[in-house]
Amino acid sequence: MSRIEKFCAAFPDGDAERIEEMLHGYLWDSISVRDTAVRKNMKEKFYHGMVLGLLQSRSDWLVRSNAETGEGYSDILVYMPDKTGIVIELKYADDGNLQ
Template identity: 50%
Template sequence: VPDSESYAYRLVIPNKEVREVFILQIQEWFKAVVANENETMKLLSSAILDKDEKQIARQLNIVMSRMISILDTKAPDDMKENFYHGLLLGLLRGSNPDWLIKSNRESGDGFSDILIMPEDPDAGIVIEVKYAKEMKELDAACEAAITQIKDKRYDETLRDEGRCDILAYGIAFCRKRCRVVGEKF
């Protein structure tokens, strides 16, 4: 097909084997990106454990400014949260091999975006991701995420595992920026 803007291209993964290779390549890409951002990722991981919301946002904003294009988020508004969820999940998994990280895990009365069980057997982390259409909506989106974690009791699975030192984060994204609100449960 000639290289022209008048043609549309669609990626189709024809079978399970090709899908697995595709996923492995994406995982390898994330590992390479995380390796290049080693210091940033160390600061991000420490900030998450230390409940340092400003540092979490700072490091995520640095990574996004270096890694993604505004075109990466070119999807319908109701799908953009998925992009940021996947980005955050890939960054966390790639930089913290000793953390048990679960995505879309049933907990309480719903499905939490990200549950983290760090090495410390008493610690647990719940992250709810939100998308804001405009920068001025970031704070409200963070608060909505924290409220959702509380209302739906997303910390329940962590408590069932005997984890009692729980941190909850609402992280809202807009284009290549984010804001973070944290709370100790």
């Protein structure tokens, strides 16, 4: 299984630890500090785009960004052929504390 396949498979498996570890690896291998040298409230948008692009590698998934859902918007929605759906909310915490 390729790296991107392992990353995508972690989402329906609900394996948050693997998602975090692999996303960290993708970011470490590909971005510069200049890519996220923006205001704190803009950093989340960079990561949103990165995850969106990685998930789009699955041609059998319907991936939507900022889709209207009920009374608000979810960051990323993924619809799979087996009728499984995933809602992804991305948050940036400057100090690493998401509480």
